[in-house]
Amino acid sequence: MAIFLAPLWSVLRQSLFDPNFTLNGYSEIIESHLFIKILYNTLQISLTAAFVTLIVGYPIAYHLSRQSPRRRALLLILVMLPFWTSILVKSYAFMVILGQDGIINTVLYSVGLPKIQLLYNRTGVIIGTVHFLVPFVLFPIMTSLLGQNPDLARAAQIMGASRLRIFLRITLPLSLPGVAAGGLLALVQTFGFFITTALLGGRGDLMMANLIDLYTREILNWNLASAVAVTLLALSGGIIFALGRVRGGMSAFGQAA
């Protein structure tokens, strides 16, 4: 516990003392256009990424929930493979795939379509982030889908409901706690993203973690960097608190709902 708390305490102290007690760090970042722009960036990228991740992750979770346990275990390993790969490696891999002469653009060019800019912009960041996040939303959603009583769908079917109606009126609403848990988890993860934005994003896609990097390594204003870090921590903490209140949300952390 002390090992975890000691650096946190030192960051908190760093943000408040310079070397005497001061709130300058906080007032400075609040007045800073750069900080406001980047906070806005962070929220926008996080929300978009979390949303896209849910759109991509839900059908996968739905498909997995309908497989036999054996097949599901096999497919889950496939899903988890990228999850076990370093995010640095994945980001470089995406540079190969998305780049100006990358796999996608080469294919587009060879069939006579114009090349598209997928790297060093918002699209690149979202693709990289979503790819990283999918496993995180998969488990809470799949857990809530697997937890549904299969007789509910059977009963609805015998009552005359079509598959679409069963999904929209029963399966989807009953899985919303899992969706909420997965979404919040994805959001928290994205707040602290650094490498993906640094490698796949452009100049307009800086996020909070990149800002901290800027202050610590380039400007060497540790007081300011710490203030940004504490703000980021508070933001993430708030979302984790919300996650705890969502029904079944704690299952995202491997606890029984």
Place this chain on the structure above:
Amino acid sequence: MTMIRLEGVSKRYGAVVALDKSDLAVDKGEFVTLLGSSGSGKTTLLNVIAGMIAPTTGRVLVDGEDITSLPPNRRNLGMVFQNYALLPHMTIFENIAFPLRIRGVSNAEIRKRVMDVLDIIRLPQIAQRKPRELSGGQQQRVSLARCIVYNPSLILMDEPLGALDRRLREQMQVEIKKIQTESGITMLYVTHDQEEALSMSDRIVLMDNGKILQIGSPSDLYFRPKSLFAATFLGMSNILRGRFTTASGGGICLPGGEEIRLSSETPMTGEIGCAMVRPENVKLAGPDAQPNTNEVVGELVMSVMLGGITNHHVELADGTRLIAQEQTRIDRAPPLRGERIRLRWEASDTIGLPE
């Protein structure tokens, strides 16, 4: 009028026969029970009718129309599940309204019909509650109401009272039977509980090992079982093994030499078989009673007092155990353990069965 008819329906999984070729017809307004232990094929039969399982052979006809290849949602059937299968995120009102919304019924009509069925199940005040706020018995009544509300041609019930305790189960049996009789719904009920089958059904379909063994009214099955399995599955029975005799009127000769007369002629003269008599028909004869036909002598093993009735367990010389059931009487001393007991019963209560 026949509501549902099964013609040569069977289901195989590879080499395993889950359901042997079966025929069954259920009349409109009839309450028919599929009775059998687990693995008897009763649930397979139910699922074939519901459309959840495609039969390997045979046809399913509802109201004369072949529905064998229709998906479950186009069969216009109702089904009540053991775990109620109420939608947990909807109120009771919305649960019951669900099948009506599928059918595009107007809001005003939905309101009226839902309130009507809530009256039928005598729970008019619970419309705005969620399923988890109700007791098991209430949830099952709602589940039944959700079927009644859209007038399906047939309601299937899959062990609906299995999750309830004994007392509630007995109340619900009466309740379901009453609702069924008053509304004239056709019901096909699956259970492994023979008392439930006896108390509720117009007819019982006894199943074992994927086969229909006997179809008949509860009293048919109880008093005129056609097989040893039927005799032992429903109620308590005394079985005496012996050889069928050629004597006119039908009889069976026990290993000890006693001759037991049967209620009817047996076609199986000379063969090994059984005589079956129900415990409530077996009387304890006093020491000075006149000798009778259908009489055996044994030793009292124990007497079990179950309240209104007492079961006397008697062991014969060859080791066969018989049970004689009497009304418990406080004014008479019960026989003592080890006492020699004469048991007797009427030929008309004795059924000859193949081994």
